[in-house]
Amino acid sequence: METELEFSAGDLARLRFAVSPLWEVGTSFRLLAAGRAHPVHRRWIEQVRPRVAAAGLDRDRLAELVPCDGYVPDFLNPAPTGPAPTLAEELTALRAAPAERIRRDLVRLEREQGLSLGPRLRALYDEPQAQLPKVAEEIETYWQLALAPYWARIRAVLDADVLHRARQLAEHGVAHLLNDLHTVAGWEGATLRLRQRRRGMSRAAAGAGLVLVPSAFTGPGLLTRVTPPDPPQLAYPARGTGTLWQPRPTPAADALAAVLGRSRTRLLAELEIPAATTDLARRTGLSPAAVSQSLTALRDAGLVSAHRAGRWVLYARTATADALLTSRAPESAEPSPPAPPGRPEPTARR
Template structure:
């Protein structure tokens, strides 16, 4: 169990971000042990085939993301410093890790060092450069093709969490975040199997990082000098690899029209026009037209996240879907 004590300043310093680097590192677990990550099987099959065809050597990553997993060196997944970090910039942060930090975290792994880990401990600068090259190639082959759909889900989750924080503070924010996470008496509790710690955040705040490949687990960084970080699966994760034919409740479809009911059913988490078109099989133009009608009726709301406009169901739409599903 990890226990983090919050002050008022820590609540004010809660921030949100997602991280391409985190996705790359945590996705290695899915490749290594697909039985525990069945949701990701469509991606696992594609990624394994693409990696084999490209001849990518994952040796350095496999050593640092062991199975069974107890600890991933924090220098491999530094907390993101901006809401929407660039993968290249994140790799630069990895390369810049102090040698003593690299060696300390390798010792914390508590497992026999493989050949790459031994080289990394002997010459951190050279080893980190090799590790960054491996991550670059892995990202290009296995993850970049699917990044737009992953990013859309993560942006929607951040919008949802920011709204929860604004509406009800930390208690509402953490109330439905994950079954292993709870907030009570100004303390955040994260249930870990192999990690036990209790500390005050001391004004450092907390970074919340939604991650597709974290599912079904949660991950934390709580050791200094890193900013405390919580990685967790976003809402709507079950839809991330789907394509095609989601259908809304029949009764609601008879009133609103099948396409509009289908779009409302898909908006479990906020999504872009492009993402909704991919999921439903409708054209982007048709999706845009139907969303405009739903927005005029007060059933969806839109907001901009960077260069992307995300659509979300309103409370009225949630109520309609709940009643329709119950009939």
């Protein structure tokens, strides 16, 4: 099936990019729920799935709202208000979703899944404003367990994609940008065509403009959200996702150890994979007390971030720490030869 979305000059003037935490929540949760091995995200899945299961998130509201396949309720992806909203900002918009939109989305979810709503989603249907905070709380817990410790790395990939696309737009125009976005997307005249889309999409059923959302977890396809009066959203696979979880070399580790000490540098190197204090103690041979003391110092220095969700406290390297560990020292310039004995050093003329 092919669908078309026509654009006016005003729509093109409103075309923009946005990095959305909630899009990454939904797409990554679906990936975990699928229960399959994944060639790109295997390392992340192996680390995150046990934590999500231990927190019970694989059996709660979020698991019912985000099925392994098919429709995901549109109220989970409110239109981003800027180029890079925070999770807190997006959750504020989610909590403000109109009751009629939530009920309409749940009816569609029930119809497309061919299953009756469970007790939790039925309560959400009956009392949206009372139940939405519980959905937001689950999303926040999932974020802290599954995405926040990795967000600096994920965000770097998403930002790099936006910069690349923005340069395409500036150098070649809208047609080139949209034709290069994905193999199923094509621009012709003033129309964006999307092939292999299950449902139709028309400008009459969409708001003005277009929001392009790069994602690390969408998989090979395109995902859309069309809920007027919001602009349509098009989530697409970000460039560079294939290398997202590859181990990074740390050429500056020895030089950094001379400043921080070997134990703290070792901890930073181990935090290539976010971990709890007990995990780091087991992997490094340091005592839990020594690990905790070092992590506090590294966090105070802005090199480590802490992410709490229930009984879990996960530590992760910050972008600053990544830059310090992966940078290479510049080659030193050859020193100038000393002045001959008895002759003064040259002075600059005024």
